[in-house]
Amino acid sequence: MITVGYFLIAFGAFFYFLGGLGILRMPDVYNRLQAGTKATTLGSFSVILGVGLVNLDYLPKALVIIAFIALTNPVGSSVLARASYLKGIKPTDKTKVDEYKGGDEK
Amino acid sequence: MNFSVFLVSYFTWMILTSFTDVKELIVGFFVSLVISIVMKKYYRIKFDVKFPIRVIKFVFVYLPVFIWEMIKANFDVAFRVLSPSLPINPGFVKIKTNLKKDSSKLALANSITLTPGTLTLDVKEDTLFIHWISVKTLDEEEKKKKIGGIFEKILKGVFE
Amino acid sequence: MSVVNYIYFILVGFGVLFSFLRILLGPTSADRVAALDTLNVVLTGTIVFLALVFNNGLYLDIALVYGLLSFIETVVISRFLEGKK
Known part of the structure; x- marks a missing residue:
């Protein structure tokens, strides 16, 4: 159990690293959000579950934090992507199609 | 109360x-x-008779599919970030959904955000606007199947 | 298990460094907020890990409140950016 927990922690740390790298390397804000959100969400799941498995007293609270992150993190990045689109930040030149044109008219 | x-x-x-x-x-x-x-x-939380069945469906049908898709998504992101040439082909697409309730639409949007290569931008009535990191097709049905096909079916059973 | 501590803090240190570089470089304010959002999630996980390192359960409560506040912060800044054309 403890070994599995420590393995999960190291695995999650690797995805935290990838999230930071994705934030740095991707060309525009939408792709950055894609890389950042996905990698850090799985990283958090893995690290927090690992901590819960190493010390079983922490497990219930760790599960609450996991549920909380699973609910809020995608919503936060979605709100941010929508805000930057409505503000008029241009996507990268590689972008082929845009069916969202103009956003929602207020 | x-x-x-x-x-x-x-x-x-x-x-x-x-x-x-x-x-x-x-x-x-x-x-x-x-x-x-x-x-x-x-608050509009209401428990009805079918609530235990929904919880069981949520834990044993939705969660395994969701976690598997998430792990796939992360290896996809890892591949894209680590390869030197950054293989991306992004675009904004829209898909239609059949789900009616707000809670199920929230769950669908969150699931789409965490699965491979897609990020939900906006939900308006029954249309979801999505940023797709590598656009493969523009056909209505194909898009729907590729982006949210499994989740829509499962969530229909869980929430509605 | 001090080996895992070293691995964790080296990898997370690089992740935080990259996010900070993006906060400094970022051409638009949305880029900076995106990097800040990522940084907040990384820090939430790190605070939970500190509970294990220092063997103190209080850190879990801190992580919960920190995550809540960081989410509210992201949403509020996004709404602010959206209003300002």
């Missing part, structure tokens, strides 16, 4: 403090009672 709100807040209190300490249980009981009376009109 809304009994479902009372149950949810009391259970959350017990997880955050303890299941055995008598003092905590008594204080939590009164706090949840006050919350469920005062906040009555702001």
Whole structure:
């Protein structure tokens, strides 16, 4: 159990690293959000579950934090992507199609 | 007083403090009672007869598919980030959904955000706007199947 | 298990460094907020890990409140950016 927990922690740390790298390397804000959100969400799941498995007293609270992150993190990045689109930040030149044109008219 | 709100807040209190300490249980009981009376009109949580079946479906059908898709998504992101040439082909697409309730649409949007290469931008009525990191097709049906096909079917059983 | 501590803090240190570089470089304010959002999630996980390192359960409560506040912060800043054309 403890070994599995420590393995999960190291695995999650690797995805935290990838999230930071994705934030740095991707060309525009939408792709950055894609890389950042996905990698850090799985990283958090893995690290927090690992901590819960190493010390079983922490497990219930760790599960609450996991549920909380699973609910809020995608919503936060979605709100941010929508805000930057409505503000008029241009996507990268590689972008082929845009069916969202103009956003929602207020 | 809304009994479902009372149950949810009391259970959350017990997880955050303890299941055995008598003092905590008594204080939590009164706090949840006050919350469920005062906040009555702001919450629409309602438990019905089918609630246990939904929980079982959620845990044993939705969660495994979701976690598997998430792991796939992360290896996809890892591949894209680590390869030197950054193989991306992004675009904004829209898909239609059949789900009616707000909670199920929220769950669908979150699932789409965490699965390979897609990020939900906006939800308007029954249309979801999505940023797709590598656009493969523009056909209505194909898009729908590729982006949210499995989740829509499962969530229909869970929430509606 | 001090080996895992070293691995964790080296990898997360690089992740935080990259996010900070993006906060400094970022051409638009949305880029900076995106990097800040990522940084907040990484820090939430790190605070939970500190509970294990220092063997103190209080850090879990801190992580919960920190995560809640960081989410509210992201949403509020996004709404602010959206209003300002």
